Amino acid sequence: MKNFSGGWDRVVAFMGALVVVTYLIQVLGGRLHAATSIIAILITLMSLAWVFSGQRPGPWSLRPIIACLVILLVAGASHLILPATTTESAVLLSDVTAVTDGNELVVRGTIDHLGVAHGVPLAVTAGKVSLANAFILRTVRTFSIIIKLENQDPCVVGVRVRAAHQTPVGPLSCQSSSR
Amino acid sequence: MDANLEALLTASPEEVRFNWIQFAGTLSASTFLIALSMSLAANGPSSLQFLVFWIGVLLGFAGIAYQLINRANTPRAYREILVVLGVWGLLPRLLRGGLSPLFFDEFDHLRLAQDLSATGHAVSLDHLFQLGASFPGLELLTSTTAFVSTLSIWHSGLLVVALSHVLGIIGVFTLVGEHRSDARQGAFAALFYACNPSWLYFHAQFSYETLALPLLVWLLVLTDRWRRDGASLGTVGGFLFIAAALPIVHHATSAIAVAILVIWLVASMCTDLFGQDHRISRGTWRVSLASVLTAILVIGRLLLVGSKLWTYWSPALNVGSIGTSLRRLVGGGGGGRSLFGGAHLPWWELGAGFLLVPILLFILARALMQGRGSTDRTDGLELTFWVLALAFFVTLPLDLLASLSEAVHRSWGFSFLGLSAVAASVVTPFLRRPGRWRLLTAAAVFSVIAIAGTSVGISTNYQFPGPVEAGVDGRSIGSQTTLVAGWFASHSSSRDHVFVDRFVSRQIAVTSRADVMIPWQLWQMAYAPSLQLSTLATLARLHVDYMVFDRRMTTIFPPAGFWYSPSEPAIFSNSLVPAFNLDRYICYDWSRVVATTADYEIVAVDLHQVVADLRVGSMGIHPQCQHFSVVK
Numbered sequence: 001m002k003n004f005s006g007g008w009d010r011v012v013a014f015m016g017a018l019v020v021v022t023y024l025i026q027v028l029g030g031r032l033h034a035a036t037s038i039i040a041i042l043i044t045l046m047s048l049a050w051v052f053s054g055q056r057p058g059p060w061s062l063r064p065i066i067a068c069l070v071i072l073l074v075a076g077a078s079h080l081i082l083p084a085t086t087t088e089s090a091v092l093l094s095d096v097t098a099v100t101d102g103n104e105l106v107v108r109g110t111i112d113h114l115g116v117a118h119g120v121p122l123a124v125t126a127g128k129v130s131l132a133n134a135f136i137l138r139t140v141r142t143f144s145i146i147i148k149l150e151n152q153d154p155c156v157v158g159v160r161v162r163a164a165h166q167t168p169v170g171p172l173s174c175q176s177s178s179r
Numbered sequence: 180m181d182a183n184l185e186a187l188l189t190a191s192p193e194e195v196r197f198n199w200i201q202f203a204g205t206l207s208a209s210t211f212l213i214a215l216s217m218s219l220a221a222n223g224p225s226s227l228q229f230l231v232f233w234i235g236v237l238l239g240f241a242g243i244a245y246q247l248i249n250r251a252n253t254p255r256a257y258r259e260i261l262v263v264l265g266v267w268g269l270l271p272r273l274l275r276g277g278l279s280p281l282f283f284d285e286f287d288h289l290r291l292a293q294d295l296s297a298t299g300h301a302v303s304l305d306h307l308f309q310l311g312a313s314f315p316g317l318e319l320l321t322s323t324t325a326f327v328s329t330l331s332i333w334h335s336g337l338l339v340v341a342l343s344h345v346l347g348i349i350g351v352f353t354l355v356g357e358h359r360s361d362a363r364q365g366a367f368a369a370l371f372y373a374c375n376p377s378w379l380y381f382h383a384q385f386s387y388e389t390l391a392l393p394l395l396v397w398l399l400v401l402t403d404r405w406r407r408d409g410a411s412l413g414t415v416g417g418f419l420f421i422a423a424a425l426p427i428v429h430h431a432t433s434a435i436a437v438a439i440l441v442i443w444l445v446a447s448m449c450t451d452l453f454g455q456d457h458r459i460s461r462g463t464w465r466v467s468l469a470s471v472l473t474a475i476l477v478i479g480r481l482l483l484v485g486s487k488l489w490t491y492w493s494p495a496l497n498v499g500s501i502g503t504s505l506r507r508l509v510g511g512g513g514g515g516r517s518l519f520g521g522a523h524l525p526w527w528e529l530g531a532g533f534l535l536v537p538i539l540l541f542i543l544a545r546a547l548m549q550g551r552g553s554t555d556r557t558d559g560l561e562l563t564f565w566v567l568a569l570a571f572f573v574t575l576p577l578d579l580l581a582s583l584s585e586a587v588h589r590s591w592g593f594s595f596l597g598l599s600a601v602a603a604s605v606v607t608p609f610l611r612r613p614g615r616w617r618l619l620t621a622a623a624v625f626s627v628i629a630i631a632g633t634s635v636g637i638s639t640n641y642q643f644p645g646p647v648e649a650g651v652d653g654r655s656i657g658s659q660t661t662l663v664a665g666w667f668a669s670h671s672s673s674r675d676h677v678f679v680d681r682f683v684s685r686q687i688a689v690t691s692r693a694d695v696m697i698p699w700q701l702w703q704m705a706y707a708p709s710l711q712l713s714t715l716a717t718l719a720r721l722h723v724d725y726m727v728f729d730r731r732m733t734t735i736f737p738p739a740g741f742w743y744s745p746s747e748p749a750i751f752s753n754s755l756v757p758a759f760n761l762d763r764y765i766c767y768d769w770s771r772v773v774a775t776t777a778d779y780e781i782v783a784v785d786l787h788q789v790v791a792d793l794r795v796g797s798m799g800i801h802p803q804c805q806h807f808s809v810v811k
Contacts, residue, residue: 009353026301063199072266075210079277086657091776092659
């Protein structure tokens with residue numbers, strides 16, 4: 001009987017058996033985690049039986065394993081030295097709110113970013129009027145900008161917050177707190 | 180036969196000096212060059228990326244081929260080299276995207292695996308992956324691997340992919356080698372198979388086809404053993420497990436497995452009845468039993484899946500529609516796609532693509548001539564290899580139809596099984612009489628086939644990384660989409676439904692537990708010039724909690740031709756989404772922009788307010804927006 005597979009036929013048959021058994025267990029209402037616990041025990045027992053049966057498992061020759069490890073190490077090192085991704089910075093503003101008591105406008109929010117070097121410039125506007133500019137350091141995740149109001153009622157036109165080169169968030173609902 | 184080659188083939192294994200250091204060194208250099216090509220491509224198209232990539236890949240193939248031709252002479256030696264080929268063949272995909280999901284299908288399967296692991300049952304989101312829970316074999320194996328190894332779901336999935344990739348190539352070696360009692364032919368068949376258009380990328384991704392194809396190959400291996408050596412516990416047991424597992428893993432591959440076995444059976448019966456004995460041989464009866472068992476298991480399972488599968492398959496099976504499209508194409512009525520259209524490939528890759536068909540035809544003709552002069556009896560499996568090989572050419576005209584090109588490309592993974600087996604019967608005797616010119620000719624032909632295989636089977640966007648590009652599969656993932664997906668991971672639950680375009684939906688699906696949806700009823704949220712009460716009713720009925728819009732819909736046409744689905748109304752119509760269509764969501768009392776990036780807006784939908792507005796027949800427009808007459 002010819003057999004060129006060197007034991008890989010057992011590997012694929014075992015994979016097929018795993019698929020069938022786990023599928024039947026979860027279809028018949030069993031919990032997969034219970035099934036995988038049983039399978040883990042079976043794998044261990046079978047592996048031990050295989051090792052101690054005197055047969056040297058065919059697929060587990062050392063030379064191809066070492067060659068594969070070397071190649072994968074080189075791949076990992078190459079990927080680190082020669083990254084295949086472009087550095088793209090992005091900023092996400094969320095949960096931005098505005099509260100005014102007539103004298104001050106307090107704008108709060110959360111800022112998340114990737115690839116930002118130093119920080120993120122923020123601009124607060126009401127219509128075409130610029131109310132404030134702030135620079136949020138990259139280590140800061142939540143921001144709070146307090147703006148003194150001088151005879152302004154930004155709630156009329158709506159308050160917007162914009163990070164550099166981004167679409168503004170807003171108009172934000174202006175909530176008045178009691179004096 | 181050359182004296183050196185004869186000495187190699189007759190030497191004992193201990194006499195063959197296998198230089199593993201040279202082998203690993205060659206493949207390491209190949210790996211470095213492939214990584215370099217990816218890095219060159221990452222910051223924008225480079226004239227060098229294709230050249231460096233193919234020098235790296237061909238160097239790897241050359242290193243493997245050299246060892247197979249000059250250093251291996253036992254099944255074990257061939258097998259060990261091919262194991263390394265299987266692992267090395269993963270590198271273009273891994274170096275392309277790193278250890279993260281990248282391609283469209285990978286996200287679908289990852290989400291299914293995550294849900295399976297979390298709940299203990301296969302659960303597929305209809306909006307995401309309708310057939311997923313019906314074919315959860317890959318995810319079952321991944322979940323089990325994760326449980327046993329304590330690795331993450333994704334890393335466990337990569338292990339399963341790696342094992343499948345190796346099993347596929349070893350399976351081809353075993354199938355051809357055992358059948359022809361010639362391990363060298365098996366090795367060359369496996370090497371040839373590695374040139375098939377799907378091998379380097381499509382069958383190296385986390386997708387059910389990746390696991391299904393090796394199962395099909397090994398099903399054929401065990402069927403041939405059963406035919407040849409009779410039933411044994413290992414052979415029949417392994418056969419049954421694989422035949423039962425295949426329709427749990429993938430629908431189309433299991434159906435093709437039945438088709439291949441039926442072809443094999445018919446071919447075997449013909450060779451028996453028209454042969455010397457004029458009767459069905461015992462081996463053929465065994466093949467018939469294998470075919471019947473597989474058919475029962477596969478057809479039974481596919482019938483259990485039912486109408487969902489038929490709906491998925493129906494576009495590819497609509498013979499009338501395909502015929503009409505072909506006739507229109509032939510008659511100059513359009514509807515087709517151009518080969519390599521928009522691919523921006525270097526001239527030599529295009530040339531290789533066009534040379535592929537004549538080279539394969541030459542190989543088949545050569546094999547036919549060899550077969551006519553041979554006294555070896557042709558059997559059913561050999562005829563089956565020929566049928567598969569010829570099927571490649573039959574599918575070529577169908578590749579011109581845009582609706583079928585994807586399915587055609589995937590079919591080449593099966594037809595190359597036949598082409599590899601036939602090619603091995605030509606290459607092996609050709610290289611038994613070595614000489615420098617023979618080796619150079621074989622190397623040149625192999626290089627053309629390897630390059631052509633990838634150029635016809637995959638787009639440049641899949642093959643190489645590049646700057647983030649909206650509306651392009653394989654390039655749309657970037658820092659913005661990562662932030663958006665991260666926001667949903669921290670702000671949403673499994674009860675939330677998110678309406679979002681194709682290009683960020685998958686990343687949200689695997690990063691959060693939300694249900695992403697792209698139903699046609701909601702496309703009007705972006706495309707309709709005005710919203711109606713019926714729109715609000717749809718929002719309430721579908722329980723939409725969030726909408727995500729890419730503002731680039733207002734400034735660019737998506738290279739893919741659609742933002743949500745191939746059947747959306749704006750497909751190929753080159754109409755930009757008006758900016759107002761996205762700005763209007765600040766004007767309703769049921770919508771609120773909760774997060775933004777430079778290009779994305781996340782809009783929260785207050786379903787209670789939607790219901791309240793519907794009760795009074797109001798659209799819920801803010802007073803400050805009332806004077807905008809276009810807001811209705």
